Amino acid sequence: MSVALSAQDITRALTRISHEILEKNQGSTNIVLLGIPTRGAHLATRISSIISSIEGTDVPTGTLDITLFRDDLRMRPPRAIMPTKIPTSGIEGKDVVLIDDVLFSGRTIRAALDALGEIGRPRTVQLAALVDRGHRELPIKADFIGKNLPTSKSQSVKVLLSEIDGRDEVSIEEGVE
Amino acid sequence: MRHLLSISDLNKSEAISILDTASELARVSDGAVKKLPTLRGRTIVNLFAEDSTRTRISFEAAAKRLSADVINFSAKGSSLSKGESLKDTAMTLQAMGADAVVIRHPASGAAQRLAENHWMSGSVVNAGDGTHEHPSQALLDAFTIRKHLGMGGSDLVGINVAIVGDILHSRVARSNVLLLSMLGAKITLVAPPTLLPVGIHNWPATVSYDFDSVIPHVDVVMMLRVQQERMSDLFFPNAREYSRYFGLNGERMAAMKKGAIVMHPGPMNRGLEISAEVADSARSVITEQVTNGVSVRMAILYVLLAGGALEVGSN
Incomplete structure (x- = not known):
């Protein structure tokens, strides 16, 4: 196991991502942040508080569970469905930023785009990921990346966040698959 | 979990997880688009050998909101009223490739019999068997x-x-x-x-x-x-x-x-x-109760059917 991002690295990456989101969208007025549970939701909360400390206004932040839209449901045991909380302002005509911890095959994001389509029609959809580990199976690309982490498919990337795991850390583990 | 025949098939945490899943799914029923792609391509047969309004419609709505294909099958107007046995009916359903059968039957234990005799490979959901369980x-x-x-x-x-x-x-x-x-x-x-x-x-x-x-x-x-x-x-x-x-x-x-x-x-x-x-x-x-019935039955179908073949039976 090797540590790829320390707690400080994660904080710096999230701060940079927050600035990049603001830069790309020219402020926070039309932004909605949606985290993909579980860890993406916590990252969304952190980015939201960083943005509001920079801009001085709160950014609508919610969660988007994509379990029911996955295309690999049959390959795994049933997963628990996590809450979806869309901010009251809705997503219609907004610039939605999806936030996830690890970008890998891209299938989660495909499912998230389907899930968003059921809720409304955002003006744009952007994607922020703490780690991009490559091996995409679909034509999907992140707009904001914390760190590009070259990995082999047999390895696994483990993201720990203090909200649920007690500490912040991203590490690469050799897989046994 | 493969079948839902009786409450005694569930432990407390499984029961609570079905209720939690149902409350998330209830939000779908409140939304503008009441449809999820989750069970696309799955076939669910409603086998109702006893009269029912609520339960059958509720299971049908639940299956449709999860994009499953639904075949309704009631005693009246089917070969059940000609005296076809449960076994022959089950083997017919198997031949048609049903992924799940929701069964209502006047005989206690009918669902269990369907599930345990390997007449068919799909999941069985008990929608009321005689005076036994629902x-x-x-x-x-x-x-x-x-x-x-x-x-x-x-x-x-x-x-x-x-x-x-x-x-x-x-x-x-x-x-x-x-x-x-x-x-x-x-x-x-x-x-x-x-x-x-x-x-x-x-x-x-x-x-x-x-x-x-x-x-x-x-x-x-x-x-x-x-x-x-x-x-x-x-x-x-x-x-x-x-x-x-x-x-x-x-x-x-x-x-x-x-x-x-x-x-x-x-x-x-x-x-x-x-x-x-x-x-x-x-x-x-x-x-x-009727409204909640749809969400709860969506949760049941999700838990029984959304998982993969590998896990079936291993709980």
């Missing part, structure tokens, strides 16, 4: 109680429930006693002695013959239908007497606790076990 009804009742009275917790600890009426013939009562007591609720069964089954004192519930003494102490009054079609004997002198001692009318409702709710699995015999005044009152959550 697990999806109990789950939706628990869901409704938790939504109204749950103190933020995931179970039903501290809630007192009276189940009143024809306990003897009621599969709803059997499933509810098992589930609600597992979730921590205290249950009182209220019925004339003739409508209580043998061995009732082994159930995890107390028994009372006096409805009026029970009413002020409970948070939920669950009325059961007097099942005249299953009554081959004289169980009470006449309907008026039954109604006077065990019916829920406006007077009794007035004695209920503040915030207590009235439930009924339907179909109601208005004027017999429940008066119209009570059924249409603000305390009644009877139509809400």
